[in-house]
Amino acid sequence: MSATAESTAPAPKRFKGRKQFTRKQRIIATVINLVLFCFLWEYGVKFFEIKPIILPPFSAVVAEIPEMYEEGILFSNLFFSLRIYLTGMLFSIILSIPLGLLLGGVKVLDRIISPYLWLIYTTPLLILMPLILLWVGINDTARVLLVFISAVPAIVVVVMEGVKTVDNSLLRAAKSFGARKGTLFRKVIFPATVPFIATGVKMGVSRGLIGLFVGELFSSAKGIGYIIELAGKVFNMPRVYAMLFMFILFSITMVGGAQYLERRFSSWRSQASM
Amino acid sequence: MPGAEGDLMKPESTSKAAAISARGVRVEYERTRQKDKLVALEDFSIDIKAGEFVTIVGPSGCGKSTFLNCVAGLWFPAAGEILVSGKQVTGPGRDRSVVFQDYALMPWRTVKANVRMGLELQRREDDSTDKKVAHYIELVGLTGFEDAYPRELSGGMRQRVGLARALVTEPGILLMDEPFAAVDAITRELMQDEVARIIKSTGQTIVFITHSVDEAITLGDRIIVITDRPGRVKEILPVAIPRPRSGREIRHLSEYVELRDRVWSLLAKDKQPAQVRPPAETKAGT
Amino acid sequence: MTALLSFIAFLILWQSIVWATGIRETLLPSPGSVVTSFGEIWGEGILWPAIVDSLQPLFLGLVVALVVGIPLGLLIGSSGWLDLIAAPYLWGFFATPRIATAPVFILWLGLGFQTKTVLVFISALLPVMLSCKEGVQTVDESLIRAARSFGAGRFDVFRRVVVPYTLPFIANGIRNGIARGFVGLLIIEMTVGRGGIGQQVIRSMGNFDTARMFAFTAVLMVTALFLITLSRKLEAYASRWREEVYL
Numbered sequence A: 001m002s003a004t005a006e007s008t009a010p011a012p013k014r015f016k017g018r019k020q021f022t023r024k025q026r027i028i029a030t031v032i033n034l035v036l037f038c039f040l041w042e043y044g045v046k047f048f049e050i051k052p053i054i055l056p057p058f059s060a061v062v063a064e065i066p067e068m069y070e071e072g073i074l075f076s077n078l079f080f081s082l083r084i085y086l087t088g089m090l091f092s093i094i095l096s097i098p099l100g101l102l103l104g105g106v107k108v109l110d111r112i113i114s115p116y117l118w119l120i121y122t123t124p125l126l127i128l129m130p131l132i133l134l135w136v137g138i139n140d141t142a143r144v145l146l147v148f149i150s151a152v153p154a155i156v157v158v159v160m161e162g163v164k165t166v167d168n169s170l171l172r173a174a175k176s177f178g179a180r181k182g183t184l185f186r187k188v189i190f191p192a193t194v195p196f197i198a199t200g201v202k203m204g205v206s207r208g209l210i211g212l213f214v215g216e217l218f219s220s221a222k223g224i225g226y227i228i229e230l231a232g233k234v235f236n237m238p239r240v241y242a243m244l245f246m247f248i249l250f251s252i253t254m255v256g257g258a259q260y261l262e263r264r265f266s267s268w269r270s271q272a273s274m
Numbered sequence B: 001m002p003g004a005e006g007d008l009m010k011p012e013s014t015s016k017a018a019a020i021s022a023r024g025v026r027v028e029y030e031r032t033r034q035k036d037k038l039v040a041l042e043d044f045s046i047d048i049k050a051g052e053f054v055t056i057v058g059p060s061g062c063g064k065s066t067f068l069n070c071v072a073g074l075w076f077p078a079a080g081e082i083l084v085s086g087k088q089v090t091g092p093g094r095d096r097s098v099v100f101q102d103y104a105l106m107p108w109r110t111v112k113a114n115v116r117m118g119l120e121l122q123r124r125e126d127d128s129t130d131k132k133v134a135h136y137i138e139l140v141g142l143t144g145f146e147d148a149y150p151r152e153l154s155g156g157m158r159q160r161v162g163l164a165r166a167l168v169t170e171p172g173i174l175l176m177d178e179p180f181a182a183v184d185a186i187t188r189e190l191m192q193d194e195v196a197r198i199i200k201s202t203g204q205t206i207v208f209i210t211h212s213v214d215e216a217i218t219l220g221d222r223i224i225v226i227t228d229r230p231g232r233v234k235e236i237l238p239v240a241i242p243r244p245r246s247g248r249e250i251r252h253l254s255e256y257v258e259l260r261d262r263v264w265s266l267l268a269k270d271k272q273p274a275q276v277r278p279p280a281e282t283k284a285g286t
Numbered sequence C: 001m002t003a004l005l006s007f008i009a010f011l012i013l014w015q016s017i018v019w020a021t022g023i024r025e026t027l028l029p030s031p032g033s034v035v036t037s038f039g040e041i042w043g044e045g046i047l048w049p050a051i052v053d054s055l056q057p058l059f060l061g062l063v064v065a066l067v068v069g070i071p072l073g074l075l076i077g078s079s080g081w082l083d084l085i086a087a088p089y090l091w092g093f094f095a096t097p098r099i100a101t102a103p104v105f106i107l108w109l110g111l112g113f114q115t116k117t118v119l120v121f122i123s124a125l126l127p128v129m130l131s132c133k134e135g136v137q138t139v140d141e142s143l144i145r146a147a148r149s150f151g152a153g154r155f156d157v158f159r160r161v162v163v164p165y166t167l168p169f170i171a172n173g174i175r176n177g178i179a180r181g182f183v184g185l186l187i188i189e190m191t192v193g194r195g196g197i198g199q200q201v202i203r204s205m206g207n208f209d210t211a212r213m214f215a216f217t218a219v220l221m222v223t224a225l226f227l228i229t230l231s232r233k234l235e236a237y238a239s240r241w242r243e244e245v246y247l
Helices: A002-008 A023-047 A058-070 A074-105 A107-122 A125-136 A140-164 A168-176 A181-218 A224-233 A237-265 B004-016 B064-072 B111-121 B129-139 B155-168 B185-202 B213-219 B254-270 C002-021 C031-043 C047-078 C080-095 C098-109 C113-137 C141-149 C154-191 C197-206 C210-238
Strands: B020-031 B036-048 B053-057 B079-084 B096-099 B173-177 B205-209 B222-226 B233-238
Touching: A023 A058, A023 C080, A058 A074, A058 A237, A074 A107, A074 A140, A074 A181, A074 A224, A074 A237, A107 A140, A107 C002, A107 C210, A125 A140, A125 A181, A125 C154, A125 C197, A125 C210, A140 A181, A168 A181, A181 A224, A181 A237, A181 C154, A224 A237, B020 B064, B036 B064, B036 B079, B036 B233, B053 B064, B053 B213, B064 B079, B064 B096, B064 B173, B064 B205, B096 B155, B096 C141, B111 B129, B111 B155, B111 C154, B129 B155, B155 B185, B185 B213, B213 B254, B222 B254, B233 B254, C002 C031, C031 C047, C031 C210, C047 C080, C047 C113, C047 C154, C047 C197, C047 C210, C080 C113, C113 C154, C141 C154, C154 C197, C154 C210, C197 C210
Parallel strands: B053 B205, B053 B222, B096 B173, B173 B205
Antiparallel strands: B020 B036, B020 B079, B222 B233
């Protein structure tokens, strides 16, 4: 009576909803995806007879990497860009976190400085870039500065918000135990703000990348942008793509790393941070 | 109580009240991460008469909501069958409406628009729709709030919207999944009285899931006690207390106290000691 | 009004620095000379065409990005499979500043009006798609269940639950798209040229006419801020029924 009834009735419409994949499945799928992409690139270019000046085949692009290595320019330039980026990011983090905490905590400072901060944050970096190049010149300092200026507002804004949103009830609870301002800060506000700091750094990381590349584009002495520009001038497209690809890898690593850190430090938050 | 409109509605609704029948139902959930199957209900069989108000109690995770979802047609048993008015359930339908624990109101719609939504989705809008919507908004006691948004309403009010939405499609069966769990204790009692009043005028078959034994006794014609996972029908207890019942008034009746004891002992036997809440109210005194 | 006072204070500070340090005009022009410059470019008829040259590809690129990106984003968000396939590419392109692709575009398309529009399109497409996708994927399950309990099919659920729920996300995507599209526009203008305010900035810089450079930069800033504020207001309006506060 029970098992047979199902077979005679019309099949129920199952509403599956969106399919969920496990982590392992996602990783496998991504790998297959990328491999497929490489194949398509390689043979699609040959099949559609796309001029190599527009899109060189995958193999040519990949071949450039060992070639650049041979020429001794691959790692030196990569590291150069990396150095500039990390220097800029380091300074920006060192400045932004205390600044953000300060602005979030002290209302007066917030009111005075925030509008300018917001201005720098919202204005696309490219608008400010000519001014920086004008004053600092076209050199490495300018490039570090660009990374710095891109990252700082992003981090500060997020950290500020973090301080402001520290749950008032937490503060009240701590104060009721007689905590003084310093202790209050150390034991309540700061730990609560850590996830925001992590998020802020993540945002700073991606903003900093933008600053890095703007710098590369306009004041390239050494670095990824330098190679791209050089290669572009002689229309060495495979090299342009190869370096571009390196940059993409670089970006993904940085942002991915920052995201990982963000998640680690936000583990106690039930809501997913952005 | 219900005005002229309510009387007009009544004959239509009672004739639609449907019977529910479950036979040997087994429901499974797949857990992708642990790669196993969770059996929510096992060999679950029950007969609910048309127009009956049935309350279901059981420990957490015993499959109560699962049964409701199956009757609603939102989930399907792996074995066994569920019949409504003698026909097997193959999906959601106009004869069944659900009231959800978390209200599930569309935040971008006003109260009026939310109540209409069921009729919209069922493509049953016509000239009488506006009147029907107004009638049920009035019935649940939300006149004046037609143009309010869910975020402007309290929990109890939101649940009333949910109730109105479920009623406006005039289903033969009303499925209520712990509708008052998220509402504060005082409002909860008031809403129980409200539901009893409203249901009296609409006369549908009602399946009401609750955690609260008191609620189950106050509202139900029969109480179905379900075992811990995998859920099975443990016992069915008829509630002999005459209606109308107000939770506050019937609490001292001996039938009430006996029923309460019985249900509690049934539930307690199932659970591990740590999970059993000592009864909040004492039996002694008024 | 504190903003206005603040601005005036800023101007006074600026002028004071110029007077006090006697700095070269080419390094830091006085507010006065910037204003004069502004009058010049207006009078010479350079300003307006530059603005048009910038805004035209911007709007065109944005519109196409919306027309293509919104449906695409919604689609990818709705399908687990599409999401899986598209994920690495979306991610790779999102993490990388669009600026990186600029040299390639410059070389690809040669010089023409289309270059700017295409780069605006590419720059704006991604944020739009990503936001739409995210919107679809975060729809509250219980709302979908409620709709289904009334017998709503896939299309109905999409139309009556998913789309309204996603509108704030779409608006968010538009806001980001405008910002990134603007950047894409400027990249071309500041490197290759092809008209527009950005080009004028670089040109005046090359002529050591810093006052004019400031004037054009100010125009850029105002335009950027105006667009971004507008899109923020749009986003706030679209999100008015949402209860949570977002960053």
